[in-house]
Amino acid sequence: MVDIASRVYNHKWKIDPIVRSLIDTDFYKLLMCQSIFRNKPDTNVKFSLINRTKAIRLAELIDEGELREQLDYARSLKLTRGESTWLRGNTFYGKRQMFRSDFMEWFEGYQLPPYTLEKRDGQYELTFEGPWHEVMLWEIPALAILMELRGRAVLNRMGRFELQVLYARAMTKVWEKIEALRELDDLRIADFGTRRRHSFLWQDWCVQAMLEGLGDISEGGAFTGTSNCLIAMRRDIEAVGTNAHELPMVYAALAESDAELAQAPYKVLADWHEEHEGNLRIILPDTYGTKGFLEHAPDWLAGWTGIRIDSGDPATGAEVAIEWWKARGEDPREKLVIFSDGLTVDKIRELHAQFAGRVKVSFGWGTLLTNDFRGLVPNDALAPFSLVCKAVEANGHPTVKLSDNPEKAMGPEAEIARYKRVFDVGQQQAMKVLV
Amino acid sequence: MVDIASRVYNHKWKIDPIVRSLIDTDFYKLLMCQSIFRNKPDTNVKFSLINRTKAIRLAELIDEGELREQLDYARSLKLTRGESTWLRGNTFYGKRQMFRSDFMEWFEGYQLPPYTLEKRDGQYELTFEGPWHEVMLWEIPALAILMELRGRAVLNRMGRFELQVLYARAMTKVWEKIEALRELDDLRIADFGTRRRHSFLWQDWCVQAMLEGLGDISEGGAFTGTSNCLIAMRRDIEAVGTNAHELPMVYAALAESDAELAQAPYKVLADWHEEHEGNLRIILPDTYGTKGFLEHAPDWLAGWTGIRIDSGDPATGAEVAIEWWKARGEDPREKLVIFSDGLTVDKIRELHAQFAGRVKVSFGWGTLLTNDFRGLVPNDALAPFSLVCKAVEANGHPTVKLSDNPEKAMGPEAEIARYKRVFDVGQQQAMKVLV
Numbered sequence: 001m002v003d004i005a006s007r008v009y010n011h012k013w014k015i016d017p018i019v020r021s022l023i024d025t026d027f028y029k030l031l032m033c034q035s036i037f038r039n040k041p042d043t044n045v046k047f048s049l050i051n052r053t054k055a056i057r058l059a060e061l062i063d064e065g066e067l068r069e070q071l072d073y074a075r076s077l078k079l080t081r082g083e084s085t086w087l088r089g090n091t092f093y094g095k096r097q098m099f100r101s102d103f104m105e106w107f108e109g110y111q112l113p114p115y116t117l118e119k120r121d122g123q124y125e126l127t128f129e130g131p132w133h134e135v136m137l138w139e140i141p142a143l144a145i146l147m148e149l150r151g152r153a154v155l156n157r158m159g160r161f162e163l164q165v166l167y168a169r170a171m172t173k174v175w176e177k178i179e180a181l182r183e184l185d186d187l188r189i190a191d192f193g194t195r196r197r198h199s200f201l202w203q204d205w206c207v208q209a210m211l212e213g214l215g216d217i218s219e220g221g222a223f224t225g226t227s228n229c230l231i232a233m234r235r236d237i238e239a240v241g242t243n244a245h246e247l248p249m250v251y252a253a254l255a256e257s258d259a260e261l262a263q264a265p266y267k268v269l270a271d272w273h274e275e276h277e278g279n280l281r282i283i284l285p286d287t288y289g290t291k292g293f294l295e296h297a298p299d300w301l302a303g304w305t306g307i308r309i310d311s312g313d314p315a316t317g318a319e320v321a322i323e324w325w326k327a328r329g330e331d332p333r334e335k336l337v338i339f340s341d342g343l344t345v346d347k348i349r350e351l352h353a354q355f356a357g358r359v360k361v362s363f364g365w366g367t368l369l370t371n372d373f374r375g376l377v378p379n380d381a382l383a384p385f386s387l388v389c390k391a392v393e394a395n396g397h398p399t400v401k402l403s404d405n406p407e408k409a410m411g412p413e414a415e416i417a418r419y420k421r422v423f424d425v426g427q428q429q430a431m432k433v434l435v
Numbered sequence: 436m437v438d439i440a441s442r443v444y445n446h447k448w449k450i451d452p453i454v455r456s457l458i459d460t461d462f463y464k465l466l467m468c469q470s471i472f473r474n475k476p477d478t479n480v481k482f483s484l485i486n487r488t489k490a491i492r493l494a495e496l497i498d499e500g501e502l503r504e505q506l507d508y509a510r511s512l513k514l515t516r517g518e519s520t521w522l523r524g525n526t527f528y529g530k531r532q533m534f535r536s537d538f539m540e541w542f543e544g545y546q547l548p549p550y551t552l553e554k555r556d557g558q559y560e561l562t563f564e565g566p567w568h569e570v571m572l573w574e575i576p577a578l579a580i581l582m583e584l585r586g587r588a589v590l591n592r593m594g595r596f597e598l599q600v601l602y603a604r605a606m607t608k609v610w611e612k613i614e615a616l617r618e619l620d621d622l623r624i625a626d627f628g629t630r631r632r633h634s635f636l637w638q639d640w641c642v643q644a645m646l647e648g649l650g651d652i653s654e655g656g657a658f659t660g661t662s663n664c665l666i667a668m669r670r671d672i673e674a675v676g677t678n679a680h681e682l683p684m685v686y687a688a689l690a691e692s693d694a695e696l697a698q699a700p701y702k703v704l705a706d707w708h709e710e711h712e713g714n715l716r717i718i719l720p721d722t723y724g725t726k727g728f729l730e731h732a733p734d735w736l737a738g739w740t741g742i743r744i745d746s747g748d749p750a751t752g753a754e755v756a757i758e759w760w761k762a763r764g765e766d767p768r769e770k771l772v773i774f775s776d777g778l779t780v781d782k783i784r785e786l787h788a789q790f791a792g793r794v795k796v797s798f799g800w801g802t803l804l805t806n807d808f809r810g811l812v813p814n815d816a817l818a819p820f821s822l823v824c825k826a827v828e829a830n831g832h833p834t835v836k837l838s839d840n841p842e843k844a845m846g847p848e849a850e851i852a853r854y855k856r857v858f859d860v861g862q863q864q865a866m867k868v869l870v
Contacts, residue, residue, distance in 0.1 A: 003438045161647040165610035168603035175600035212596040 005164035017073045018141075018148045018200065022110070023083045023229035025140040026194050028241030030087070030229065031280070034103040035247070036133040039271050045250060046393040047135050049126040049142060050410070052433060053385035057122030062149045067124065068117065070145045075112045084108055086233045093238075093279040112138055132250060132394070139246075139389040143195040146387060147371065151198055154381045169376050170198075174206055174369070178213035180345045184352050187222040188362040189214065190240045192340055193370025194228045196384055196435060203370045207231050210369075224362065240364075242280050242308070243272060246391050248287040249401055253394035258422050266298060273300070282338060283307045286404045288423035290317055294324040302328035306336025306360070312404025313429065314339050314347070318355055332359045340364035342434050367435035384435045405431045440599035452508045453576075453583045453635065457545070458518045458664035460575040461629050463676030465522070465664065466715070469538045470682070471568040474706050480685060481828040482570050484561040484577060485845070487868060488820035492557030497584045502559065503552065505580045510547045519543055521668045528675075528714040547573055567685060567829070574681075574824040578630040581822060582806065586633055589816045604811050605633075609641055609804070613648035615780045619787050622657040623797040624649065625675045627775055628805030629663045631819055631870060638805045642666050645804075659797065675799075677715050677743070678707060681826050683722040684836055688829035693857050701733060708735070717773060718742045721839045723858035725752055729759040737763035741771025741795070747839025748864065749774050749782070753790055767794045775799035777869050802870035819870045840866045 023030075036043070051058055079087075084104065092098040099107075113134050118125045126142060128135040155163060181187060191210060197203040207226050215221020216237060225238030232239035248265040255261035265287060273281065281304040285293040290312065302325060309317040318339075322332045337359045339351055348363055355361045373382035390410065391399050400411030400419045406428045409416055419425075458465075471478070486493055514522075519539065527533040534542075548569050553560045561577060563570040590598060616622060626645060632638040642661050650656020651672060660673030667674035683700040690696035700722060708716065716739040720728040725747065737760060744752040753774075757767045772794045774786055783798055790796045808817035825845065826834050835846030835854045841863045844851055854860075 159647050161610070161644045165606055165644075168606040168610070171600055171603040172607060175596070175603070209596045209600075212594050 005160070005167045018070050018145045019074045019077070020200070021083065021230045022077050022079050022107075022112075022137070023087070023233065024144070024194075024200060025137065025229060026192075026227040026241055027092070027229050027232070027239040028227065028243055029137060029140055030099070030107075031241065031276075032243055032247060033107075033133050033136060034099055035243075035271060035275060036136065037103050037106060038100075038275075040132055040250070040254075043132040043250060043254065044130065044395055045132040045135055045391045047128040047138055047142075047389055048392045049124060049146065049387070049389050050392075051123055051385070051387050053387070054123075056150070056385050058146060058150060059119040059122050059124050061153045062124070062146070063153075064117070064119065064124075067145070067149060070149065071115055071117070071126075071142070074141045074145065075114070078111060079108050083230075083233070087229075090233075090239075093240075095278075110134070110137075112141070115142075126389075127392075132391075136246065136391070140195050142389050143387055144197060144200070147196050147384075148199045151373075151382055154377060158377075166373075166376055170202075170373055171205070171209070173372055173376075174209055175213065177345045177369075177372075178209060181214060181222065181348065184222075184349065186356060187214070187348075187352060188217070188224050188360075189222055189348070190224040190238075190362070190364050191226040191228065191231075191369060192241070192364035192366040194226075195389075196367040196387060197370035198373060198382070200230075203228060204231050204235075206370050207235060207237070211235070211237065227364070242276075242282040243268075243284060245284065245287045245310075245401055245403075247272075248284075249399040250391050250394040252288070252419070253391075253397040253399040258418075261419070261422050262296070265293060266296075266301070269301060269304075273304075279305055279336075281305045282336070284310060285321075286311045286317070286402075288400075288402045288419055289425040289428070290320055290404050291426075292424045294320065297324075299328060302330050306338060306362075308338040308340055308364070310341045310403070311408050312341075312431065314341060314351055315354055317404060318351070318359065322359060333357070334360070336360045336362055338362045338364055340366065342368070344368055371435075386433050386435055402428075404428060405433070407431060407433045440595070440602045453505050453580045454509045454512070455635070456518065456665045457512050457514050457542075457547075457572070458522070458668065459579070459629075459635060460572065460664060461627075461662040461676055462527070462664050462667070462674040463662065463678055464572060464575055465534070465542075466676070466711075467678055467682060468542075468568050468571060469534060470678075470706060470710060471571065472538050472541060473535075473710075475567055475685070475689075478567040478685060478689065479565065479830055480567040480570055480826045482563040482573055482577075482824055483827045484559060484581065485823050485825060485827075486558055486820070487823065489558075491585070491820050493581065493585060494554040494557050494559050496588045497559070497581070498588075499552070499554065499559075502580070502584060505584065506550055506552070506561075506577070509576045509580065510549070513546060514543050518665075518668070522664075525668075525674075527673075530713075545569070545572075547576065550577075561824075567826075571681065571826070575630050577824050578822055579632060579635070582631050582819075583634050586808075586817055589812060593812075601808075601811055605637075605808055606640070606644070608807055608811075609644055610648065612780045612804075612807075613644060616649060616657065616783065619657075619784065621791060622649070622783075622787060623652070623659050623795075624657055624783070625659040625673075625797070625799050626661040626663065626666075626804055627676070627799035627801040629661075630824075631802040631822060632805035633808060633817070635665075638663060639666050639670070641805050642670060642672070646670065646672065662799070677711075677717040678703075678719060680719065680722045680745075680836055680838075682707075683719075684834040685826050685829040687723070687854070688826075688832040688834040693853075696854070696857050697731070700728060701731075701736070704736060704739075708739075714740055714771075716740045717771070719745060720756075721746045721752070721837075723835075723837045723854055724860040724863070725755055725839050726861075727859045729755065732759075734763060737765050741773060741797075743773040743775055743799070745776045745838070746843050747866065749776060749786055750789055752839060753786070753794065757794060768792070769795070771795045771797055773797045773799055775801065777803070779803055806870075821868050821870055837863075839863060840868070842866060842868045 116127045128138045210223045214223040217224045225240040227241045247268040252264040255264045307321045325332045367384045371384040400415045551562045563573045645658045649658040652659045660675040662676045682703040687699040690699045742756045760767045802819045806819040835850045
């Protein structure tokens with residue numbers, strides 16, 4: 001068992017890479033990468049870091065030299081033989097050879113492309129431009145590096161035992177959550193916490209604690225796996241995840257007319273439908289408003305395995321999905337609803353109580369599993385915050401995301417207005433974005 | 436930094452000795468051993484384990500084979516060259532060569548003598564008989580072994596992460612105490628927690644946490660050292676302690692008349708006076724009642740450096756000592772009062788507030804520093820309890836201890852009555868014995 005406090009203490013005098021593997025990333029990034037590699041190989045995109053918590057002035061907290069050092073180190077990484085073997089040979093959602101040979105051959109030669117880094121208004125402007133399937137793999141390591149460097153800046157000022165006690169307190173918090181979750185019958189929950197984790201070692205600890213505390217799904221437990229491929233490989237558990245907003249965002253930006261724009265989110269899923277089945281057929285409906293998306297969805301989408309609710313009021317989103325399935329002649333009890341937005345134990349308990357039995361419920365637990373250091377240091381300097389890394393342009397066109405929460409909307413104002421019109425998005429309820 | 440939870444986890448499948456060194460004992464045991472070696476080399480004594488917490492049925496919790504294994508391992512220990520060098524060469528309370536050559540030569544050849552072990556009424560009857568200076572060194576390892584085996588019986592049933600979280604919670608408890616103590620100006624506090632510690636590694640952790648959290652006395656901090664020689668040696672801090680009840684108890688048992696009995700406690704200190712000065716001249720007045728002891732004390736005792744309050748109401752004991760010093764023409768502000776009985780943070784805060792400035796105050800913190808696992812497991816199965824190992828006979832005569840708390844009295848009833856008469860012990864206030 002790794003002594004995290006000691007390792008962090010040692011960070012003080014030597015460089016310790018934050019990201020040490022190309023598969024220290026979310027499983028769905030690799031799935032999407034493969035899909036893009038096949039379907040949109042010539043698309044140029046720009047990814048950009050966006051700190052939605054402006055009060056946290058990252059450029060004042062994190063040394064630029066250290067940041068470059070970490071980003072440069074990540075660029076030096078190549079897929080190892082063991083990692084390649086695992087990706088090629090492992091079973092994902094019961095299916096072998098999830099990753100095709102042409103994709104794996106490309107990935108085996110891959111390195112993260114160059115980045116552009118500038119400081120502006122106390123924030124870092126960190127961008128990545130190039131072929132979509134090349135730059136999109138920066139998202140998770142870039143976020144993980146920024147989150148961890150910000151944490152280290154605080155930890156560096158702490159004594160050895162103070163550090164150990166900090167981790168003791170954080171462990172206790174995680175364990176108390178696990179003890180609370182253990183009370184819920186037929187719970188299904190996975191780790192989705194890579195991007196905004198406190199650190200790799202900490203995420204690894206949290207995953208193992210979940211595994212021991214809740215039990216593995218394969219042995220009748222509640223823990224269904226982790227989105228992190230490296231941890232899944234090392235701990236011999238399921239790698240989980242399906243697809244994200246970047247697919248409809250880029251497809252939409254590439255649309256050449258309003259009519260094409262309106263169809264873009266369905267085109268994404270048509271491509272996905274062709275490639276995947278079962279647990280990978282999970283609808284992410286909120287990019288341009290869940291309600292309109294479902295109303296205008298083709299019938300074949302109702303046959304998909306489930307839906308992921310990632311913004312807006314989650315209970316409302318799930319009720320909308322249930323009504324939609326019923327209207328399309330599907331039995332909601334056969335459908336999977338995955339909640340993955342800003343989950344706390346109370347929220348999980350509440351959603352579980354409301355939906356268990358009515359649909360198959362599952363939770364993708366992110367930041368508040370792997371980075372809940374709230375209340376543990378003065379000024380709450382380790383509390384998680386809302387950092388994202390998004391595709392902001394595709395072939396020169398700006399991307400837009402609306403989601404079911406106007407606080408999460410992004411893109412140029414005029415484009416947001418156009419998307420709202422095209423996707424018939426009415427009044428939306430604003431909700432505070434915690435992480 | 437040792438990962439305690441991992442180590443404990445590993446205990447499950449291999450033998451892991453609880454006591455690994457002859458100097459994993461209290462410093463004052465070695466000081467007393469030397470004194471006995473010189474002054475009472477021909478005294479035969481019997482030491483016996485006494486579990487004052489009858490509800491904890493040790494013989495049902497601890498496997499006899501495991502207990503014998505640990506005791507036998509302790510018997511195999513000999514002083515190592517490094518330990519001998521440290522005892523011979525180190526400075527204790529500013530003085531070199533605290534241990535004389537003849538004593539060190541004897542100690543270098545020493546091994547713990549045989550023991551007798553039987554089960555009765557759910558308890559272990561563990562006794563050690565022989566020359567006083569030989570058997571008296573069993574006290575601390577015997578207690579540490581019993582305490583730790585009882586803990587292991589509980590820990591053995593726990594999972595790996597459950598264990599780590601247990602220690603995380605215990606660390607947090609210790610650290611919160613340290614944070615509270617940090618608020619007290621001019622605090623002086625030492626670790627006295629060897630005998631009833633949770634484990635060696637845990638005591639070592641607590642000592643280091645105190646060192647970091649309170650600062651070393653040599654650098655202006657509040658932490659004055661540890662009673663544990665092995666930890667003092669390894670962590671390069673002060674070994675502290677002076678003398679204990681066993682000296683007056685055995686001296687008293689050897690007395691051949693009531694008049695000699697009445698003088699026995701002073702004879703102990705006369706022998707000690709000859710050998711030691713400064714911080715080692717600390718009166719332990721409560722063996723047969725503090726009040727009578729001080730009233731009848733010779734004047735030279737008032738010149739000693741201080742007093743240790745180890746039973747009864749500590750504030751009352753300290754007030755009695757202050758009045759006594761005043762009556763003997765001494766300035767209490769120049770005197771040291773060491774509190775060492777059942778200390779909690781609240782009690783330390785209270786005593787500090789009442790006595791700081793009026794005397795030099797110091798604390799010897801034992802069980803509730805190194806074994807406060809209260810409330811951390813079901814049925815409080817790791818809560819500390821009141822286990823002691825005492826001289827019960829000397830040259831065939833039973834020993835008696837009264838102390839300032841009738842709950843702590845020990846010895847045959849008729850002898851207790853005789854001692855109460857000889858030492859003029861009036862009404863005593865009973866206080867619950869926690870540890």
